[in-house]
Amino acid sequence: MQWFKDVVNFLSQPQYYILLSMAGLLGLVYTRVAWNKAGLLAGTLALTLFFSLSALDPNFHIIISKADNIPIIIMVYLVWLALWGALSQGVANDDRMAMGLPSDEAQEGGKKVWCWPDLVYIELLSMLLVGALLVVWSVVLKAPLEEPANPVLAPNPSKAPWYFLGLQEMLVYFDPWLAGVVFPSLIILGLMAVPYIDPNPLGNGYYTFRQRRFAVTWFLFGFVVLWCVLIFLGTFLRGPNWNFFGPYEVWDIHKLEALVNVNLSEYFWIRLLGQPLPSFWLVRELPGFVAVGAYFSVAGWVLSRTYLRPMHRQMSRLRFAILMLLFLAMMALPIKMVLRWLFNLKYLIAIPEYFFNI
Numbered sequence: 001m002q003w004f005k006d007v008v009n010f011l012s013q014p015q016y017y018i019l020l021s022m023a024g025l026l027g028l029v030y031t032r033v034a035w036n037k038a039g040l041l042a043g044t045l046a047l048t049l050f051f052s053l054s055a056l057d058p059n060f061h062i063i064i065s066k067a068d069n070i071p072i073i074i075m076v077y078l079v080w081l082a083l084w085g086a087l088s089q090g091v092a093n094d095d096r097m098a099m100g101l102p103s104d105e106a107q108e109g110g111k112k113v114w115c116w117p118d119l120v121y122i123e124l125l126s127m128l129l130v131g132a133l134l135v136v137w138s139v140v141l142k143a144p145l146e147e148p149a150n151p152v153l154a155p156n157p158s159k160a161p162w163y164f165l166g167l168q169e170m171l172v173y174f175d176p177w178l179a180g181v182v183f184p185s186l187i188i189l190g191l192m193a194v195p196y197i198d199p200n201p202l203g204n205g206y207y208t209f210r211q212r213r214f215a216v217t218w219f220l221f222g223f224v225v226l227w228c229v230l231i232f233l234g235t236f237l238r239g240p241n242w243n244f245f246g247p248y249e250v251w252d253i254h255k256l257e258a259l260v261n262v263n264l265s266e267y268f269w270i271r272l273l274g275q276p277l278p279s280f281w282l283v284r285e286l287p288g289f290v291a292v293g294a295y296f297s298v299a300g301w302v303l304s305r306t307y308l309r310p311m312h313r314q315m316s317r318l319r320f321a322i323l324m325l326l327f328l329a330m331m332a333l334p335i336k337m338v339l340r341w342l343f344n345l346k347y348l349i350a351i352p353e354y355f356f357n358i
Helices: 002-011 014-030 039-054 058-064 070-098 115-140 162-170 176-197 213-237 264-272 286-305 309-314 317-343
Strands: none
Touching: 002 014, 014 070, 014 213, 014 317, 039 058, 039 070, 058 213, 070 213, 162 176, 162 213, 176 213, 176 317, 213 317, 264 286, 286 309, 286 317, 309 317
């Protein structure tokens, strides 16, 4: 099965990995009706088969058998379960409402239970079960504790806790002020603001997809691709020296990758026009300002005339501008990542004189 390992290692290269993740999510969402009934079983079996057979490879087994990586595998199953559950209930409600029937949630709206004792008993049982599971877990799996921190000897690779691996990956492509503050804030704010910015009054209080296509797709993209997929990437595909490794590759500490990252200004002035870089920073970075401005203006205008045209008609200009700012800022992350992997593009705008880089 060496050919299979070679294919998986090839597709695990970052430019293919992120694009396949985006295409896979959109494919699952827009083919939800086809796999709705057998999707949970088929997806769970596919994941189990992949992890079980891959564990036979010694290199992959070393990675997934680490005590602090096992929760990430469980996270993959839980994310798939939650994704299937939400889309499955949405398909069921869409079919019911297409026939003129109320949603499942509306049909059960008259049924009420008391917080005490019904809900409290369920929470108590859940607490006991989870507590017992954690006790067994702590006995069976040893805590991944290491020796006290040594400022002279840093671990290689040096990784953040799993819930910060997405932020650590963003730090590769953006300045710390963008990757650590601006973009996470805009992404989280955008995901929280989706239900309130979208003027569509339908889809409130019940699962649906057909009535809230853009809002649901936007939220799933932000959570699955820009969070869970990056956590998986940082856990299983980032190795020594923060290099990329396929699942079945040896984590060779001596692996070297020649990365010649070039700013957009260098591409424009030196490689395209054959001229030296202008000394004045505003002239030097003018191509970057034009590219960023065109991205936020032209892309928003195109969306308002095509896919988001009905939504644009229902919104005020200010509301739609906020929507586009949050949406395009979120999409800037995968776009910048792909540009780095394909063209070694470091920054669109690089102004070291004022510590401002995009």
